[in-house]
Structures are given as C-alpha cells and as structure tokens.
Amino acid sequence: MSNEEFRAALSRLAAGVVLVTAQEPPLDEDGRGEDVGMTATAFMSVSLDPPLVLVSLRNDSRMDDLLAEQPLWAVSVLAESQRHIAGRFAMKGRISDRLLFEDIPYARGEVTGAPLAGGALATLECRTEQRVLAGDHTLVIGRVLSARVPSGEGGPLTYFRGRYRQLG
Numbered sequence: 001m002s003n004e005e006f007r008a009a010l011s012r013l014a015a016g017v018v019l020v021t022a023q024e025p026p027l028d029e030d031g032r033g034e035d036v037g038m039t040a041t042a043f044m045s046v047s048l049d050p051p052l053v054l055v056s057l058r059n060d061s062r063m064d065d066l067l068a069e070q071p072l073w074a075v076s077v078l079a080e081s082q083r084h085i086a087g088r089f090a091m092k093g094r095i096s097d098r099l100l101f102e103d104i105p106y107a108r109g110e111v112t113g114a115p116l117a118g119g120a121l122a123t124l125e126c127r128t129e130q131r132v133l134a135g136d137h138t139l140v141i142g143r144v145l146s147a148r149v150p151s152g153e154g155g156p157l158t159y160f161r162g163r164y165r166q167l168g
Contacts, residue, residue: 015041039090074114
C-alpha cells in the first residue's frame with residue numbers, strides 16, 4: 001500500500017476541526033509566553049470518568065515540542081463559520097503564531113491561560129496525562145479541567161476529502 005492509497009482511504013472519514021492552543025512559558029518573570037496554535041482533525045473523546053480527550057500531533061512540530069514541556073493546553077471546537085481560522089493555523093511555513101492570533105477574537109482560558117477562539121461551538125481546557133509515540137505522531141491524552149459551550153449557534157466545521165466542509 002502506498003502513502004497516497006492510505007491517505008485517499010482515510011480522506012473518506014469526515015472529521016471535526018479544532019484549534020489546539022497553548023502558551024509558551026514566559027522567558028522571564030515579568031513576561032508572558034507566546035501563544036501557539038494549530039489546527040487538528042485527529043481529536044477525540046477518550047473517557048467520561050475521568051474526562052479525557054486525545055489529540056494527535058506530528059512529531060517534532062512546534063505544538064508537539066511545546067506540549068512536551070507545557071502540560072496545560074486548550075481546544076476550541078470550530079464552527080462552520082471559522083474556516084478561515086482552521087486554514088490560517090494549518091499553513092505550512094507560516095508566519096509567527098503571534099501574528100496569526102492578531103485579528104482573531106479570543107479569550108484566555110481561566111485554567112490554562114491558553115487562547116480560546118471566540119465563536120467556537122465548545123472549548124476545553126486540558127492538562128496532559130500521557131504522551132504515546134505512534135509512528136510519526138505523538139498521541140497526547142489530556143484530562144479535561146474545564147468544558148464550556150459558549151455558542152449554541154451554527155454547525156460544526158468538518159474536514160472531508162481534503163477540504164473543509166459544512167454539514168447539510
């Protein structure tokens with residue numbers, strides 16, 4: 001089986017789209033660390049008791065490196081109207097994360113301090129419980145410390161056959 005055959009087969013599985021965020025630890029006592037974000041479609045619920053979720057991160061990506069050091073992170077479940085956010089944080093060879101957050105409305109998570117996208121269908125704040133190496137990715141299992149449903153409006157943003165889609 002080729003990589004292309006594998007990719008084509010799995011592109012037929014619709015997935016929800018989330019923005020995973022964390023804040024780098026500050027470089028000094030007076031500073032605030034830089035916000036980091038990435039789009040993910042490999043995100044799922046793992047357990048209700050205790051409340052656990054899982055996100056898959058490409059090995060040696062900026063988010064993988066950060067979450068190896070920073071145990072606190074957050075997830076914003078993106079709405080269908082937030083395709084631009086998903087695309088922005090999925091870019092390869094992108095500009096600094098600081099500039100990516102510049103014109104996106106967000107609030108800071110009370111528990112993690114990580115950015116939570118304004119208008120998201122749901123937000124979760126997490127603490128890493130376990131990291132599992134799996135091929136060219138790391139599976140990060142997080143305990144959910146806070147879950148909110150700030151917006152009941154609109155449908156979810158999904159990813160299917162290599163494109164962002166809406167339900168219906």
